[in-house]
Amino acid sequence: MTSNTDFQNQVYQFVGKVPGGKVTTYGEVAYLIQNSKIKNQNYNSKVQINPRFLPRLVGFCLHQNKDPKVPCHRVVDRNGRLAPNFAFDGAKEQKRRLEAEGVKFVDEMHVDLAKSLWQGKS
DNA sequence: AAAGTGACGCATT
DNA sequence: TAATGCGCCACTT
Secondary structure, three states: OOOOOHHHHHHHHHHHOOOOOOEEEHHHHHHHHHHHHHHHOOOOOOOOOOOOOHHHHHHHHHHHOOOOOOOHHHEEOOOOEOOOOOOOOHHHHHHHHHHHOOOOEOOOOEEOHHHHEOOOOO
């Protein structure tokens, strides 16, 4: 257990802001982090991360995270697809959690982004 | 210390 | 319109 990097902190912070019943995407989180980075200049990455690669890092950081406090199940990919290997108990459990919060599904593996995508603003 | 691995997203063919 | 490739960071072993 080592202290989290600033990048991880940013990821968890933004994910933690997603309200129940809503979901966000890796790309969205990545975008917000970039924006926050520029705004606060608190991000101490060794090098500048290409925005194009950010979403992947976001996903990887969430995969690492085992902290129940972080609602990682509310993060899906751009197509609303659930994570193939959800850290806790597979995508099935992730779907179960989301449905419990009122998130609608259009498919066994896809959430209804049109209705449940968190249009984070505030 | 070095190399491999990985919850994605976009451009190009 | 669909399928395939590229990007190149942070973390683990």
